[in-house]
Amino acid sequence: MEVLIIGGGIIGLSSAFYLQQAGYTVTVIDRTDMQQGCSYGNAGYICPSHFVPLATPGIVRQGLKWMLNAKSPFYIKPSLSRSMISWGWQFMKSATKEHVERAAVPLRDIALLSKRLYEEWTHIPGLDFSYDPQGMLELFNSEENAHHAEHTIKDAHALGIDARLIDRATLQQMEPDTAINALGAVYFPGDAQLYPNQLMHSLMTYLRSRGVQFRGKEEVTGFINEGNRVKGVRTATNVYAADHIVVAAGVWSRDLAKELQLKIPMVGGRGYSVTLEDAPYKVRHSVILSEARVAISPMNGNKIRFGGTMEITGLNAPPRMQRVEGILESVKRYFPAYDIPLPPADQVWFGYRPCSADGLPHIGNLERYPNVTVATGHSMLGISLGAATGKLVGELVTKAPVSMDIAPFKVERFS
Numbered sequence: 482m483e484v485l486i487i488g489g490g491i492i493g494l495s496s497a498f499y500l501q502q503a504g505y506t507v508t509v510i511d512r513t514d515m516q517q518g519c520s521y522g523n524a525g526y527i528c529p530s531h532f533v534p535l536a537t538p539g540i541v542r543q544g545l546k547w548m549l550n551a552k553s554p555f556y557i558k559p560s561l562s563r564s565m566i567s568w569g570w571q572f573m574k575s576a577t578k579e580h581v582e583r584a585a586v587p588l589r590d591i592a593l594l595s596k597r598l599y600e601e602w603t604h605i606p607g608l609d610f611s612y613d614p615q616g617m618l619e620l621f622n623s624e625e626n627a628h629h630a631e632h633t634i635k636d637a638h639a640l641g642i643d644a645r646l647i648d649r650a651t652l653q654q655m656e657p658d659t660a661i662n663a664l665g666a667v668y669f670p671g672d673a674q675l676y677p678n679q680l681m682h683s684l685m686t687y688l689r690s691r692g693v694q695f696r697g698k699e700e701v702t703g704f705i706n707e708g709n710r711v712k713g714v715r716t717a718t719n720v721y722a723a724d725h726i727v728v729a730a731g732v733w734s735r736d737l738a739k740e741l742q743l744k745i746p747m748v749g750g751r752g753y754s755v756t757l758e759d760a761p762y763k764v765r766h767s768v769i770l771s772e773a774r775v776a777i778s779p780m781n782g783n784k785i786r787f788g789g790t791m792e793i794t795g796l797n798a799p800p801r802m803q804r805v806e807g808i809l810e811s812v813k814r815y816f817p818a819y820d821i822p823l824p825p826a827d828q829v830w831f832g833y834r835p836c837s838a839d840g841l842p843h844i845g846n847l848e849r850y851p852n853v854t855v856a857t858g859h860s861m862l863g864i865s866l867g868a869a870t871g872k873l874v875g876e877l878v879t880k881a882p883v884s885m886d887i888a889p890f891k892v893e894r895f896s
């Protein structure tokens with residue numbers, strides 16, 4: 482049985498991993514050379530602590546304030562495009578306390594499943610991705626966020642997730658290598674960190690060695706349908722036949738879904754990162770700066786990565802270096818010894834998070850075309866939820882019982 486996976490990001494590759502393991506003949510097709518996309522320059526957090534989706538009560542008001550500042554962590558470019566209006570409408574409808582409560586359990590369950598699977602992957606010869614289960618520190622430096630931290634801890638405990646309030650002195654003991662300017666932190670001992678570039682390269686090499694075929698620099702432009710089956714896909718130069726198709730094309734899945742008469746409201750949430758390959762700066766845990774929404778990731782020895790910004794804008798808009806300046810300036814506010822000059826634009830990475838309207842991924846076989854599986858919309862959590870999503874895709878394609886309840890991820894929920 483031949484499976485064709487559209488998209489060679491983390492979701493496509495982890496799906497390939499489980500499908501190859503199940504004995505299928507797998508081809509991954511991608512419109513790029515699969516070296517730079519969203520699954521590469523991200524912060525690499527495996528974070529069961531992230532059980533709150535992007536759409537929360539208050540985010541709209543806060544977002545409007547942030548929009549007036551070019552260096553702020555969140556920006557939506559006003560647009561009258563249909564896809565933006567449809568996403569914005571569903572996003573606002575989802576920004577409720579009830580939705581946040583409903584989303585928490587499925588987000589927790591898929592994150593815990595994924596973490597367990599990544600831990601299994603660390604034992605597979607040939608797969609290496611600098612997995613580090615040190616936990617994550619979420620720093621705060623405002624009274625408002627100190628108060629918010631207490632709520633976060635209560636909510637985490639209600640979900641069975643370990644979370645601890647850390648005062649300034651303990652924080653400094655946990656991070657002894659540099660002075661930190663923060664009132665305190667929430668420590669999530671159950672979170673982990675990996676080096677995404679290494680994960681992607683290692684997965685690709687591993688999959689190639691197991692016979693998975695890769696077709697780079699070919700863009701899928703349409704599907705070949707017959708009744709309720711999709712028999713293959715079309716690119717500018719080729720036609721690929723397959724028994725089963727997996728759509729794992731990140732934010733671009735939205736346009737492919739349209740070709741399948743399916744509506745997935747989704748936008749690209751652009752984020753930036755700067756990586757120092759041999760850094761004089763050391764942190765021992767993954768760090769989030771709450772007020773600035775910036776992530777600091779120690780990776781693979783001496784590397785350190787600073788990332789952030791959620792910029793909802795066109796997929797071809799030129800990068801805005803002011804946002805990168807905003808990230809680096811906020812790092813300095815919490816870590817006064819960190820002097821990181823703004824690098825030239827060609828040394829700044831950016832990628833588009835596939836932001837679903839309600840902060841939950843879309844994972845499932847299509848009702849109209851049962852031989853098509855969609856796996857997309859992971860927003861800020863594609864790495865964290867990657868291994869579990871691949872596992873679920875494997876189960877959906879092979880018609881095995883699924884490892885968890887996937888009803889909240891129903892692909893057609895906005896169609």
Ligand SMILES: Cc1cc2nc3c(=O)[nH]c(=O)nc-3n(C[C@H](O)[C@H](O)[C@H](O)COP(=O)(O)OP(=O)(O)OC[C@H]3O[C@@H](n4cnc5c(N)ncnc54)[C@H](O)[C@@H]3O)c2cc1C
Pocket residue numbers: 487488489490491492493510511512513515518519520521522523524525526527699700701702729730731732733734737750751752753754776788789790831832833834835856857858859860861862863864865866
């Ligand atoms: C700054 C930043 C920090 C982040 N930090 C984290 C983090 O710490 N933890 C976490 O879990 N997540 C994080 N994320 C989010 C995470 O990176 C994404 O959720 C994840 O990479 C999405 O993976 P994907 O496979 O769905 O999409 P992508 O990685 O975008 O892959 C989709 C692939 O499909 C291909 N494609 C698209 N259309 C077609 C077509 N028509 N034909 C062929 N190929 C096509 C694309 O070229 C692309 O390679 C972060 C993101 C950013 C920007």
